[in-house]
Amino acid sequence: MSTCIFCRIAAGEIPATILHQDDEVVAFSDLTPQAPFHALVIPKRHVSTLNDLASADDALVGRLVRVGATLAQERGYGVRGYRTVFNCNADAGQSVFHVHLHVLAGRSLTWPPG
């Protein structure tokens, strides 16, 4: 059994509110939402950080972004706007070491981020 919490969510071993699932990608609600809508979009395959992506993963990364954009648009945030974020390693605050795209929407988000 994997020790990676997001691998376990992708495998259905840990419950999560699943928002999208296909052969390569799973999206689910963040456990500690930072906005009215806060989804995480992950590859089913374990990849620890953005640093571990290869050129062969370019289409997979595109898929993560497109799934995230579609989820936000389906909920009516396309025009109003939303934020997509990949955190990588300590300075960015990455706490789960399985690549994930945050999709945040439903409130005005400040810039620059903290």
Ligand code: DGP
């Ligand atoms: P990051 O800090 O970028 O690594 O974001 C990790 C996110 O994962 C954080 O917003 C909280 C979320 N998270 C952590 N554990 C779980 C979990 O077991 N279930 C769900 N749904 N989200 C989780």
